[in-house]
Amino acid sequence: xxxxxxxxxxxxxxxxxxxxxxxxxxxxxxxxxxxxxxxxxxxxxxxxxxxxxxxxxxxxxxxxxxxxxxxxxxxxxxxxxxxxxxxxxxxxxxxxxxxxxxxxxxxxxxxxxxxxxxxxxxxxxxxxxxxxxxxxxxxxxxxxxxxxxxxxxxxxxxxx
Numbered sequence: 675x676x677x678x679x680x681x682x683x684x685x686x687x688x689x690x691x692x693x694x695x696x697x698x699x700x701x702x703x704x705x706x707x708x709x710x711x712x713x714x715x716x717x718x719x720x721x722x723x724x725x726x727x728x729x730x731x732x733x734x735x736x737x738x739x740x741x742x743x744x745x746x747x748x749x750x751x752x753x754x755x756x757x758x759x760x761x762x763x764x765x766x767x768x769x770x771x772x773x774x775x776x777x778x779x780x781x782x783x784x785x786x787x788x789x790x791x792x793x794x795x796x797x798x799x800x801x802x803x804x805x806x807x808x809x810x811x812x813x814x815x816x817x818x819x820x821x822x823x824x825x826x827x828x829x830x831x832x833x834x
Contacts, residue, residue: 681722691822694722698826702833711833712803713742715826719807720744726787727808730830731759733801738763741803749783757781762792762804768820772813784808791815793823795830802834 679697681690698718702711712730720728729743731752738752738759749757755764757780762769771790774780787808794801805827809815 708833726810732803768793788812789814
């Protein structure tokens with residue numbers, strides 16, 4: 675597939691997800707390197723939605739370690755159970771935070787981040803990484819984001 679995205683910024687958020695998922699499938703089809711594939715998925719999400727920060731943290735031992743991302747400089751390591759990413763890893767489920775300042779133990783990599791959604795990706799029934807998306811707007815994520823991002827997580831699970 676061509677690396678040129680076809681994006682229509684007049685679409686609703688759900689329609690944008692529906693438009694980018696086939697493009698993501700095309701980008702990762704035939705590529706075996708998981709870093710390349712995850713990097714392209716992150717780039718598509720950042721470009722399509724102009725989120726403040728999009729990236730992944732890989733589980734390495736007892737720590738999440740920063741992987742490919744787009745946005746400002748980020749926290750490099752996060753312990754299990756710490757912040758939204760660590761809580762997602764610990765619980766093994768998606769967490770949506772409308773206001774990060776109200777999340778107990780939130781790790782403020784940037785004071786400009788206002789809301790967040792973090793999703794786990796599994797390999798061999800264990801969390802292998804978390805996809806972290808931050809917005810500079812309060813309550814920017816909802817069930818639509820969770821639904822379609824969980825579809826995208828399935829694509830990530832296929833390549834890790």
